[in-house]
Amino acid sequence: MALYRYTASAVLLAFIAGCSLQPVYQRPALPVSAAFPSGQAYQASAAKPGGTTLPAAAIGWRNFLPDPRLQRLVELALQNNRDLRVAVLNVEKVQAQYRIQRASLLPQVNGNAGISDSRTPASVSSSHNPSTSHDYSVGLSASWEIDFFGRLRSLSDAALQQYLASADARQAAQILLVSQVADQYLATLAYDEQLMLTQGTLQTAQASYQIVKLQFDTGTASELDLRLSQTIVEQAQVNYSAQLRLRAQAENALVLLVGQPLPRDLPPAVRLDGQAILTDIPAGLPSDLLQRRPDILQAEAVLRSENADIGAARAAFFPHIALTGSLGTASATLGGLFAAGSSAWSFIPSLILPIFNAGANQANLDLALIQKDIGVAQYEKTIQTAFREVADGLAARGTYDDQLAAQQRYAEAQQRRFELANMLYANGSDSYLNVLTAQTDLYAAQQALITARLNRLTSLVDLYRALGGGWLQHTGDTARSADSSPPKAG
Numbered sequence: 001m002a003l004y005r006y007t008a009s010a011v012l013l014a015f016i017a018g019c020s021l022q023p024v025y026q027r028p029a030l031p032v033s034a035a036f037p038s039g040q041a042y043q044a045s046a047a048k049p050g051g052t053t054l055p056a057a058a059i060g061w062r063n064f065l066p067d068p069r070l071q072r073l074v075e076l077a078l079q080n081n082r083d084l085r086v087a088v089l090n091v092e093k094v095q096a097q098y099r100i101q102r103a104s105l106l107p108q109v110n111g112n113a114g115i116s117d118s119r120t121p122a123s124v125s126s127s128h129n130p131s132t133s134h135d136y137s138v139g140l141s142a143s144w145e146i147d148f149f150g151r152l153r154s155l156s157d158a159a160l161q162q163y164l165a166s167a168d169a170r171q172a173a174q175i176l177l178v179s180q181v182a183d184q185y186l187a188t189l190a191y192d193e194q195l196m197l198t199q200g201t202l203q204t205a206q207a208s209y210q211i212v213k214l215q216f217d218t219g220t221a222s223e224l225d226l227r228l229s230q231t232i233v234e235q236a237q238v239n240y241s242a243q244l245r246l247r248a249q250a251e252n253a254l255v256l257l258v259g260q261p262l263p264r265d266l267p268p269a270v271r272l273d274g275q276a277i278l279t280d281i282p283a284g285l286p287s288d289l290l291q292r293r294p295d296i297l298q299a300e301a302v303l304r305s306e307n308a309d310i311g312a313a314r315a316a317f318f319p320h321i322a323l324t325g326s327l328g329t330a331s332a333t334l335g336g337l338f339a340a341g342s343s344a345w346s347f348i349p350s351l352i353l354p355i356f357n358a359g360a361n362q363a364n365l366d367l368a369l370i371q372k373d374i375g376v377a378q379y380e381k382t383i384q385t386a387f388r389e390v391a392d393g394l395a396a397r398g399t400y401d402d403q404l405a406a407q408q409r410y411a412e413a414q415q416r417r418f419e420l421a422n423m424l425y426a427n428g429s430d431s432y433l434n435v436l437t438a439q440t441d442l443y444a445a446q447q448a449l450i451t452a453r454l455n456r457l458t459s460l461v462d463l464y465r466a467l468g469g470g471w472l473q474h475t476g477d478t479a480r481s482a483d484s485s486p487p488k489a490g
Contacts, residue, residue: 020150022311031380032387041395056281056469057292061178063475068267077181080259087173094166101159107144139328151315154308161305167482168298175470182461184254190454191247202236225432272453277460289386292468299382303375313365320352393463400456407452414442
């Protein structure tokens with residue numbers, strides 16, 4: 001009989017501890033191809049000295065972005081950016097919410113002390129005399145909901161997954177910030193080069209205009225030539241003003257990302273054609289993104305939380321069992337509060353069985369099931385977006401080198417064409433219209449070359465981010481957990 005009672009007690013305790021109505025979580029199938037696209041646009045670039053076989057997530061942003069000025073800006077952004085600061089605080093907030101929910105699994109114990117005075121008037125007193133009574137009490141009270149069907153554990157699991165999702169969101173925010181600072185910094189470099197180009201074009205056009213004006217004043221050039229030479233001057237002036245405005249706005253955007261005014265002692269900038277950003281980072285397989293992309297990990301944590309909510313919604317159909325008790329002393333006089341025989345206790349078990357609530361529990365379960373379906377779709381869309389971003393980055397990496405080389409040759413050809421047209425016009429063998437056309441085409445080709453350099457570099461930065469890079473500061477650093485404090489700069 002003793003063995004039977006022991007076995008029954010063990011089974012009951014195991015039931016209390018292990019019963020859960022959560023569905024078994026299964027990760028949705030990968031909604032993309034098993035490999036990234038291949039073809040002419042995705043051809044691998046030629047291997048370069050100092051290349052790497054490490055995945056992007058293992059490459060520190062300082063190693064990926066070797067420009068000292070850019071490294072300093074990223075360092076300041078990680079310290080001061082307000083969006084990243086909010087993401088860090090959100091992790092702490094959701095962690096506190098998880099601790100609150102987890103506490104509901106354990107008994108709640110409170111200390112209490114009280115005094116009550118009451119007076120009964122003579123008109124309602126059994127002795128027909130007014131009476132006054134005093135009651136004093138001191139003790140402990142405890143309450144505990146026995147989680148037979150896993151409702152509280154499901155809610156705690158859901159809160160834990162929300163906490164993990166917030167930590168992944170924080171990591172995604174840092175990775176995005178690193179790439180945003182790099183992209184915006186490269187944009188400011190491009191505007192600087194555009195301004196230098198436009199300023200040089202403007203000076204050349206003004207000098208040419210003065211020569212044509214002198215010829216017009218002496219009667220050796222027509223007014224048409226004069227006005228044609230004036231158009232390139234005015235167009236260059238228009239472009240210079242617009243580019244000056246865009247450069248200022250780009251720096252304002254960079255200041256916002258950095259979170260403070262740009263220091264005056266920043267290292268000198270490296271020109272676009274001198275940026276030594278890593279180009280040959282291996283892409284791996286789409287399935288690798290499930291572990292490397294924090295936004296995918298965040299979406300899956302949210303999905304796990306919604307899966308746990310289904311368990312809580314199912315448990316709401318079953319009884320809630322609560323134990324409430326108190327232990328202490330009570331006396332009609334303060335002096336007798338701790339005297340012999342003053343002990344008092346109560347034990348109040350309760351069972352609440354839902355019978356009728358107008359379908360609220362079923363509606364809550366339906367809501368949890370629908371929310372999980374939404375979570376599955378959002379998780380799959382996150383994976384598809386990541387796949388597309390990596391594929392776009394690989395296509396850019398596979399084509400920009402050839403485009404840039406061709407654009408360089410095109411600009412050199414336009415430069416030679418302009419020199420020949422100018423020579424022919426000076427010898428009186430050609431019209432000024434051909435000079436103007438050649439100069440306009442040269443200017444456009446040089447602008448396109450700067451834009452191609454910028455687009456190539458920003459596509460490499462975006463590919464690094466898309467592959468999960470930007471969390472580590474130095475290659476070889478021990479990977480920090482997503483909910484850890486940001487590292488000190490160094």
